Amino acid sequence: MTTTAAPTRKATGERLPGVWNLGLHQGALELRQFFRQREQVVFTFAFPIVFLFLFASIFSDDVQGAGITASQLYVPAMIAAGIMSTSFQSLGISIAIERDEKVLRRLSGTPMPPSVYFLGKIWLVLVTGVLETIALLIVGTVFYDVDLPGDTTAWLTFGWVFLLGLTGCALLGIAISSVPKSGRSATSVVVLPFLVLQFISGVYIAIDTLPDWMLNLGALFPLKWMCQGLRGVFLPESAKVLEMTDSWEYGRIALVLGAWCIGGLLLCLGTFRWKSRRDG
Numbered sequence: 001m002t003t004t005a006a007p008t009r010k011a012t013g014e015r016l017p018g019v020w021n022l023g024l025h026q027g028a029l030e031l032r033q034f035f036r037q038r039e040q041v042v043f044t045f046a047f048p049i050v051f052l053f054l055f056a057s058i059f060s061d062d063v064q065g066a067g068i069t070a071s072q073l074y075v076p077a078m079i080a081a082g083i084m085s086t087s088f089q090s091l092g093i094s095i096a097i098e099r100d101e102k103v104l105r106r107l108s109g110t111p112m113p114p115s116v117y118f119l120g121k122i123w124l125v126l127v128t129g130v131l132e133t134i135a136l137l138i139v140g141t142v143f144y145d146v147d148l149p150g151d152t153t154a155w156l157t158f159g160w161v162f163l164l165g166l167t168g169c170a171l172l173g174i175a176i177s178s179v180p181k182s183g184r185s186a187t188s189v190v191v192l193p194f195l196v197l198q199f200i201s202g203v204y205i206a207i208d209t210l211p212d213w214m215l216n217l218g219a220l221f222p223l224k225w226m227c228q229g230l231r232g233v234f235l236p237e238s239a240k241v242l243e244m245t246d247s248w249e250y251g252r253i254a255l256v257l258g259a260w261c262i263g264g265l266l267l268c269l270g271t272f273r274w275k276s277r278r279d280g
Helices: 019-036 038-058 070-100 103-108 114-143 152-176 186-200 212-218 222-234 237-242 250-271
Strands: none
Touching: 019 038, 019 114, 038 070, 038 114, 070 103, 070 114, 070 152, 070 186, 070 222, 103 114, 114 152, 152 186, 152 222, 152 250, 186 212, 186 222, 212 222, 222 250
């Protein structure tokens, strides 16, 4: 009796799924898992909105000489913080937990290219970042009289600040996920530097009230420049007086955020691990 082997993909001419297609499927899986965790969804989207409401309610006076109210000043700052929250904080914690639970170790033993895993995470932070930004813009325009840009140039500026900031912060989140020794310690390791950055980057406290050494320290990281770029998009030109150089400095913003994208990628390549330290 003669047996015939089943035709292989190569023999039948069937193409294997590409990395981008697999990345889209992985991203859809990541999003389904995210939205199934209702508590995490509520916290992710409600946290910046609640803080915007609190700070805008406490500090509601006009900003002298800037032609805006303090509440308007908080809207772009909280958008920037929301972008970093959905990228840096989210990935830093979730990847550390997945590593501790040996999810990454199992994935590394499958035929799936490693890049597919990271593409899935990128889709996750991109979609959640866009949704959170939309929610904050709705709150800002409805309750705090923030005007949406009326020209294409401003929206293009918003686009590259958003994408560069999200990419740089996401790469930093992947890199810092290797720092915690366990999934349990990930939250404290990631949240603390993020909280400090929010205070020294002009999110909660106006930059013209911060001491110089804090401003210089904050200027080393992407959050400060994201805040500044988004202020330039959503606030009037009269608000430039609040900046240290009386200018939005778009060129420097692009340079710093671009540098963090490159530096974050190098950090990921040099530090990322598929196994936890306890696994050797």
